[in-house]
Each structure stands twice: as C-alpha cells, then as structure tokens.
Amino acid sequence: MSADTPTDTVTSTAADVLTDVQQVPGSPKPDPMLTADGIIRRFGGLTAVDVRHLEIQRGVITALIGPNGAGKTTFFNLMTGFDTPDEGTWNFDGVAMGKLPAHQVARNGMVRTFQLTKALSRLSVIENMKLGAGHQKGENLFRGLVKPIWGAQEREIEARADALLDRFKLAHMREEFAGTLSGGQRKLLEMARALMTDPSLIMLDEPMAGVNPALTQSLLGHVKSLRDEGRTVVFVEHDMDVVRDISDWVVVMAEGSIIAEGPHEAIGANQTVIDAYLGTSHDAPLDLGEIDVEGAS
C-alpha cells in the first residue's frame, strides 16, 4: 500500500460519528460496543496492562497501536477470556464479561484472531472454515452419530464457508490441509474462519504481520468490508500506512496504559505518542518519520 492514498474519503462516513469525541485517553464514545474499566494485569513485578478506561465505538475500525511489549496482545487476551486480569471489569454489548471463559466470550460475538496465526494444520481448509460456525447440532456426540440430524445444517454451513473462501480468494485451496498454506493465506483463513462465527466485534492481532505485500491490499479491503457489513473491528498494527489507510480511530498503548486516542491525523502529531516511541528500543518497527510527516502535512 502507499502513503499517498487519499485517506479521508474512504473512512469519513464511519468516522463521522467520532468527530465530536474528545481526543483524550479513555474518552466516552456515543455508542460503545466494548467498555473496559480499571483493567490491570501483572506478570510478577511487571504490570503488562493497566487500562483505566476504554470505550470502543460500535461499527467503526479502531486501531490499537503501541511499541512492542506495550501490552496490546495481553489486552486482547484479557478482553476475550484467554487471560484473567488481576483487577477490572468490562462489558461487551451490555453484557458483563468478567467471569466468562474464552469460548463463551466468542459465542457472545466477540471473536479474536492471534498474532501467531493458528491454522488447524491437519484439517482441510474447508473443515477449518466449517468449524467456525456456531450452534451446530452435530457438535453433540449423540446427535453427531446420526447424520440426518445435522446433515442439512452442515450443507448450509458449507455453502456459507464456500462463499467466504471465494471472497478471501482461498477457494482453490479448499481441500488442502491448512498446514500447507503460506503465512499470508493463513492470516486470510484465520480471518475468514472467525467470520464463520458471525461476530459483532472482531479483534485482529497484527493481521498484516508477515503478509506478502501483494496480499496486504486485499487484506485491508477485507477489514474495511467487515466494517461495511456493520461489524466492529479492533486491530493491532505496526505499519502506520495501514493505520492511516483503514482506521477510523486510533488508540495508543505504551507500557500497559492508554496514552492517547484520536483520529490518525491527531495521533501523528501527539507529543506523548512520539515520546513513547522514541523512548523504546530500536526494534520498535513503527516508522517515526512517517508519523511526523503525516502530522506536519
């Protein structure tokens, strides 16, 4: 993707709802889908996450950025039930999530992908997809033994899976083991598989990382299309071009806390953010020059 893509035209409609939102950490949103309060997660002496208040607006794409080790993945884990915070409460679409195990969170409509892609290697691509569908009658052992009980539903699921495979350009790999896919194709499969659950909020942890540039554009297109179908998207990304291109709102994390929020134009110029990135070691893959240029322009 290129930096000279005109950005405002693409995202303006969804972002409109956010124009009046204060550009400060923890700012209230007109229609929050996910609200987190006082989330703290410590690993021994290290406080990996310390989020006082965060609201994620419904129906927009929110980018979660921050240097390596800022706590983005841990925050995803906490929100989706893969890890338990030491303190804090959060609710998703009005439902308190604190006590729910990961699979219940997913069934409620908050579905995440993983930074390190999890393809189910020794299942075919289509089986990977079909697994994602919820409320399957045949997932009970006894009903599963009797195919007539679940056969019709299976055909529906398969049709939906095939449509998604087409959309994600994976149809030609349908019968292959997922383990044979390239890194980029696995990212696509993971996203498509997550969509099989029909999530209302989808959390993508570095969906573009390690993806061949030829695939990045189509992945970006897919993420935008998720929002256009009315889903809420939160994604972690290091590449500022990508963030500029598709995000309606940016949340910046550093050392476990939210340090800034706002549209990407404002974030690029934010001194706290620049300091946070400068304060980190050289392995921080975010290109500061890019932020500055964008902020100045």
Place this chain on the structure above:
Amino acid sequence: MDWGSILAETVNKFFGVQAAYFALAAIGLNIHFGYTGLLNFGHAGFMAIGAYGLAISLQNGVPLLLAVLIGLLAATAFALLLGAPTLRLRADYLAIVTIAAAEIARILFRATEIAGFNTREYTGGSTGINGFADPFKDLNPYTGSVDLWFVSFSRNDAWTVTVGWALVLLSVLFVHLAMRSPWGRVLKAVREDEDAARALGKNAYSIKMQSLVLGGLFGALGGMIFVLGQSSVQPTPQDLGAPKTFFIWVAVILGGTGKLWGPVIGSMIFSALLQFTDLTLRGFQEEGIIPTWFMDGVQVGQVRFILMGLGLMLLMAFRPQGIFGDKRELALDVR
C-alpha cells in the same frame, strides 16, 4: 524347524484374543491421542478398572450385562477423576497424572487392606480373581474347537474371539460415525490447537473430557475381554500395568494415529509379530543356530522384546506415520 506351524500360529495370533482386546483398547487410546491429542500414559489403568469392575461384580453374582455396565461406569468415574484437575492445564499434566493414577489403581487392587477395610475379600489381593467368567462361558454357542482353513481356536477362545471382534467392529463403526460428525471436527480442532478452537466458541475442556471418558470406555472394554478370555484378573504389571500401556501405544503408533483402522490393524500386526519372533527365536535355538551360551530359553522371551523395540525404531525412522498414516500430514508443522 517347522515353518508351517510357526506361520499357522502367527496367523492365529493375528486374529486371536490378544489382537482383539488390544484393538479395543487401542481404539480408545486412538480417540485420546490420535483424534484429540490427549497424552494418556495410563491406559492400562482404564483396562484394570474395567476388568476389576466386571470381575468383582460377577464374583458377587451380578448378571453379566449389569457387570459390564458397572465396569464401564467405574471407568467413566476414573476418567472424570483424572480429567477434572488436569484438562484445564497444559497437556503434560494429564500425562503425568495418568501414569500415576494407573499405577495407584493397580496397587490398590493388589492391596489386602485399604484404610482398615478388608479389600482382599473382593479383589483377591495379589492373587487376583479367578474363575469368575462362567456367566460368560455359559453363553458360548460353540460345541467344540473351531477350525477354519487359516485359523483354529479352542472352544473357549473361539467364543472370546467372536465377542471380541464383534465389539471391535461395532467400535470402529461408532468411531467412524463420531469422527465424521461436527463433534469429531471439534475433537480434531482441539488436537491441532486448543486456543484456536476456544476462540471459535468451542468448549475445549468439555470436549477433552468427553474424549477422555469415551476412550477410557473402550480401554475398559478391552480389559474386560482380556480377563474374560483368561477367566482370571491379576494385578501384575504384565497384565494390567505400564508394560500393557506401552504395548497399546505401540499398536496405535504402528497402525497410524488418528486413522480409523490404524489401531485395529496395528494390534493385529503387533500380536502376530510378538508370536512370530518368539517362535522363530525358539526354533533357531532348538536347531542350534543360536547357541545356548549366547541365549537360553528364558532369554528368548526377553530378546523378542528387544527385537520389537528395534523394529519400532526402524518404523519411526522409515515410516513414522505408521501403516495407515499419511506422510504428507505428518510433515505439516503443527501450529
């Protein structure tokens, strides 16, 4: 050396009682490991619980079918007990707990007294229980030994073999139906990556528990056929201890993990190979081809296990996927 009789006895073992009860137990272990990725290193524990549950019940006048049911219920309870604390933890915890629990079960069956309670009255302590199998033998429809052109069984064995293989076929049908279903898909997904399954709304803990119970039931059935066949249940390591667990693992790996017929064919080949190496070595020794200063009659029994071990290493080196396995599948990096 009579190659004809060696071959005949080898073929007999291929279809014999041992192959049948190995197959049943191996089908269970294949559900655990092959389909779900559960590391159960105490499968003999399930076999022992099933066997003792059956034997003790029969000994106390419980009708056969009810006795079988009691054995199965006991195995279910054992699975729940092992699974509840371990299945939320990393995979290796189950491995450790199953090793220990199987050994604890065997030692408790061997004990004469547990907490002041005389258990030997029921379990027979170190002598086990003998001659409880009459209700089973009474159902034997064969009137004499059975001779087909490729196998021959005594009257008793013919009955055990018939019931054993009938159960194996039913079990294979069951596993086939279960694994082609969406339920089976969740099982395999958990094997591949538990977190991915959870992220898609699948209750990994529950499905692993179901798998542990189900595979344990087949282990218990295998144990039952084993002790009914010899109408004796003994708390020895050879019969119901770690060596037995190891043999079942060999059968599963030999056949190919996660394959429908793998555990069955693996069990048949393993049983036949044990017999073949034993008879051949003995034959060589009687002929003087192997001098007694090198290996005596007692040692032959041990050496065949060395040979089996060697064979297993060669298998792992040249066909790690087993007989039914798919090399392509094995080559995929898991995760």
